[in-house]
Amino acid sequence: MPTREQALIQAIFAPLTAGFEGAVHLRDDAASFTPAPGMDLVVTTDSLVADVHFLRNDDPALIAKKALRVNLSDLAAKGSVARAYLLAIALSPSEDEAWLKRFARGLEEDQERFGCALIGGDTVAKPGPLSLTITAFGEVPAGRIVRRGGGRAGDMLFVSGTIGDGALGLRAAQGKFQGQAADDLKQRYWLPQPRVELAPVLLAHAHAAMDISDGLIGDLGMLCEASGLSAEIVAEKVPLSAGARSLVAGDPSLLETCLTGGDDYEILCAIPPERAPAFAQEAAAACIPVTAIGQMVEGSNPPLCRDAAGRPMTFARSSYSHIP
Incomplete structure (x- = not known):
């Protein structure tokens, strides 16, 4: 007789494997699949923790979508197309069956949108905050994955979308801003837009x-x-949304x-100058806005960001760090 955990998995998560034969309806210890001929497998993983990457009272469907989309963003940046994913979820005492059903509904909606399927994972309970990890698998033409390390001096640096909304x-979402701009920005935090259409470009x-x-x-x-290079960018060229611009003003x-x-969860890329017009076009x-913000240069110094007057900018920290 199945345990309650097994029953929940079959009722809530197994339907998300529909159409993916190698997942065997989550009734085995592991899944299997073979990349299409001429394709390499691309693998990425991200973990999200309540009150670090999302707020514990956020809509479960939005939490699910964010967890999947941050992985799809990684795959897109490598030039790959998503095929499948694993989900490991560590539930706190706050998540009940209704919460799980809403969470699974969010995954189902995004699977349909982005063309991938759940193929396995793990479900546990613990006393601490909710945490979840997704490992996503994609395909890219053999030998053509787009790495971080291929930049060349003189390459133009582009970003997709707008920066800073998250x-x-x-x-x-924490109540520090109010008004229409705040409402728009909350949507960007809750629901990032992986630039999957940019992968072939x-x-x-x-x-x-x-x-x-x-x-x-x-x-x-x-x-x-x-x-093995440095870079120079101009802060004024970094694209901001209307909401972000109004708050910065x-x-x-x-x-x-x-x-x-x-x-x-936008894409940063290095494009050779002679290819920049075609890239932008x-x-x-593909309906993805891209903006040139600077270029890669010779050297090993940290990248330089200049303000509107051309002066180097300094920052208290260069990025968010999970480990202080």
């Missing part, structure tokens, strides 16, 4: 790419380090939050 959205044009999760300045530093110190706060055709 960090400001967290503050809005990156494959065609990018020397290097990564998703922006911990803050533009810090993540740019990681791309530079991997590429009222409190210029919030620009640092935008540049270093993280939770953007193809991104626009």
